[in-house]
Amino acid sequence: xxxxxxxxxxxxxxxxxxxxxxxxxxxxxxxxxxxxxxxxxxxxxxxxxxxxxxxxxxxxxxxxxxxxxxxxxxxxxxxxxxxxxxxxxxxxxxxxxxxxxxxxxxxxxxxxxxxxxxxxxxxxxxxxxxxxxxxxxxxxxxxxxxxxxxxxxxxxxxxxxxxxxxxxxxxxxxxxxxxxxxxxxxxxxxxxxxxxxxxxxxxxxxxxxxxxxxxxxxxxxxxxxxxxxxxxxxxxxxxxxxxxxxxxxxxxxxxxxxxxxxxxxxxxxxxxxxxxxxxxxxxxxxxxxxxxxxxxxxxxxxxxxxxxxxxxxxxxxxxxxxxxxxxxxxxxxxxxxxxxxxxxxxxxxxxxxxxxxxxxxxxxxxxxxxxxxxxxxxxxxxxxxxxxxxxxxxxxxxxxxxxxxxxxxxxxxxxxxxxxxxxxxxxxxxxxxxxxxxxxx
Ligand SMILES: C[S@@+](CC[C@H](N)C(=O)[O-])C[C@H]1O[C@@H](n2cnc3c(N)ncnc32)[C@H](O)[C@@H]1O
Numbered sequence: 001x002x003x004x005x006x007x008x009x010x011x012x013x014x015x016x017x018x019x020x021x022x023x024x025x026x027x028x029x030x031x032x033x034x035x036x037x038x039x040x041x042x043x044x045x046x047x048x049x050x051x052x053x054x055x056x057x058x059x060x061x062x063x064x065x066x067x068x069x070x071x072x073x074x075x076x077x078x079x080x081x082x083x084x085x086x087x088x089x090x091x092x093x094x095x096x097x098x099x100x101x102x103x104x105x106x107x108x109x110x111x112x113x114x115x116x117x118x119x120x121x122x123x124x125x126x127x128x129x130x131x132x133x134x135x136x137x138x139x140x141x142x143x144x145x146x147x148x149x150x151x152x153x154x155x156x157x158x159x160x161x162x163x164x165x166x167x168x169x170x171x172x173x174x175x176x177x178x179x180x181x182x183x184x185x186x187x188x189x190x191x192x193x194x195x196x197x198x199x200x201x202x203x204x205x206x207x208x209x210x211x212x213x214x215x216x217x218x219x220x221x222x223x224x225x226x227x228x229x230x231x232x233x234x235x236x237x238x239x240x241x242x243x244x245x246x247x248x249x250x251x252x253x254x255x256x257x258x259x260x261x262x263x264x265x266x267x268x269x270x271x272x273x274x275x276x277x278x279x280x281x282x283x284x285x286x287x288x289x290x291x292x293x294x295x296x297x298x299x300x301x302x303x304x305x306x307x308x309x310x311x312x313x314x315x316x317x318x319x320x321x322x323x324x325x326x327x328x329x330x331x332x333x334x335x336x337x338x339x340x341x342x343x344x345x346x347x348x349x350x351x352x353x354x355x356x357x358x359x360x361x362x363x364x365x366x367x368x369x370x371x372x373x374x375x376x377x378x379x380x381x382x383x384x385x386x387x388x389x390x391x392x393x394x395x396x397x398x399x400x401x402x403x404x405x406x407x408x409x410x411x412x413x414x415x416x417x418x419x420x421x422x423x424x425x426x427x428x429x430x431x432x433x434x435x436x437x438x439x440x441x
Contacts, residue, residue, distance in 0.1 A: 086353035206424030246427030252276035271300030326381035347429020
């Protein structure tokens, strides 16, 4: 029953037709000259849930459009929107217990306002209930939806009254399910198929971890957890440190260093691993840093300039298209190819809460197909004895172990090393496999 309701809700969660008709635009137009933080979040949630906009892009757009939000307010907006998206499965479950109107029949903007209030009531201790409730009600009034206010008010106040009991339920053993773990049913079942219940619980709890901050590769080339706006610090601006998750830092370290090496990173934006490789190999090497998306190359260039790297060639290229310059007499001529493929990102859901909304098993299948197309092309460029590194920031076996087996059964490689990182141990979930190309018999 619960499952059925939430599935229906998921079906309507992206009203893509609205994105095309522009109907949803109405909710992005300012209600007032300057929005309050919560008003901004309600509208942002609308674009994430109803129009399928990625959360980080919605935040970026909001901050560009509303420069009056200072650093503190931006942090608050980020916390509210990330938390509401992260917990939406639980918020909808509680709303459905207290509302006579089914979630899927609620006016979408009302649903966003209610989700935001319930998130604050249940998960943010420092926010007084009247602030959590009243700002949403005021927003509805401003949108001329006064008729919905008594309903919203009653539901929210009842949820607040039962707060302790509801939170207790989330902790109970029988709630070690999709709702208790704040995962959509499809993702919960998918992880359970790959990892079994116990590990799925461990993984999903790591997604919800409150441990703040992120990792940098510091002056000594070591991982260091930091917080705050490192991008404004001198050590970042001068190129002494780079923002990179712990597991991603391991990739370039797998490379067999060699004078004058020729290296390709075929999926390289924003350039974290390509720049790491370029700095480890030194100026005698050349690193071709490519990405299919022309409009992402500036991200690699920014990193290259900040780090003062002179041995990189940054180019737009679809990795599925064969490039003859990396073949000599039909044989590869590169020392190393890094294939850090586009993936479902299940290892980074802790940071990108809205990946929950974009997950589907069919999506994983089509990503596997894309990954194999890329691999089939770029594996040719490696010279005998050279190295191929395959990596993803996901946990699905289809995109990791199955692709490892695909490489071993289709191409002349032997596995040198592989590792899977689970989320929260202590970095993001990640996978890599390093292969050596066999010499021709
Ligand atoms: C996981 S990200 C790469 C992260 C990067 N290696 C780093 O460490 O910063 C995958 C990248 O692959 C790119 N991509 C997707 N399809 C591609 C294709 N067919 N050819 C080349 N790049 C592609 C995406 O634009 C995305 O930037």
